[in-house]
Amino acid sequence: MNLFTMFKKKKSNVKKTTEVCPRCHSSLILREGKYGKFWGCDNFPKCGGTLPYDRYMSEQELADDSAKREEPQQVEIDKFINIVSGYCLCPHCNKRTLVTGLGLRFDETYFEEGFNLKDWGYDILFFSWSAILPEQEEIEKHLLLKYKTVWKRGKKKIYYTHTCEHCYQKINNGYIYDDLTHVTPFGVHSKEKLYLERIALDKPLRLKITIRGSIAPTTQFLKRIEYIK
Structure with missing residues (x-):
């Protein structure tokens, strides 16, 4: 398996949202940073546009996240x-x-x-x-x-x-x-x-x-x- 095939396979598993980058209007993909998950521009590093992860969670993800927050x-x-x-x-x-x-x-x-x-x-x-x-x-x-x-x-x-x-x-x-x-x-x-x-x-x-x-x-x-x- 060459590097192109590996990259393509890896990128196909990336979670995306229907929203677009607020800067360049490219796709947003789920990323993990120092302070947790966020939506980052697929065109990074040329574009550094981001959106908060919780802004575009599904209803089930929001419910699961809220339940975890309420636990000690x-x-x-x-x-x-x-x-x-x-x-x-x-x-x-x-x-x-x-x-x-x-x-x-x-x-x-x-x-x-x-x-x-x-x-x-x-x-x-x-x-x-x-x-x-x-x-x-x-x-x-x-x-x-x-x-x-x-x-x-x-x-x-x-x-x-x-x-x-x-x-x-x-x-x-x-x-x-x-x-x-x-x-x-x-x-x-x-x-x-x-x-x-x-x-x-x-x-x-x-x-x-x-x-x-x-x-x-x-x-x-x-x-x-x-x-x-």
Whole structure:
């Protein structure tokens, strides 16, 4: 079998869509990139036109993809844990107080299923400390020593709360801080600056998490993050 025959056979198995390239109107074929599947121009590298993969999925593919997204995901964080902090208004005294959470970056978080956080529409995603602690003692010690508004509570079931640094009352529902509404600094519509501190890990951290998201453009949280050295 010569190279031409091999190439022709390989190309015949490529998955195509009825849509055309937005740049040159050639056919689009399914490709695999750093951040997952996408439709790429068949005329590449002369043309670099692309379209999102999920835009032209079949109904069954969309249903299967949505079902996978709703399942708890096993993830691995390789080198750093990110503590993200910001300020919100205390509902009790109406003063600005610090709240924190776990930040998962799209380029530092690896999924067993091959997903990327950008598949859910996030460049960085925030989780409550109760979702990952107290099993991770190294992180817990650093967090409780440095961030005085974080409190460890409970006897049978351990959880973590934020306390206002002014009136010492629990903030919101008491749990740290997985609310992505506009009232928190982690909300998609918030204009508050966020601060990120990175803690080096001695070994990779494995977590089982549930992600809430949808097929949507990526939310650019990283644009308003300032790094703490």
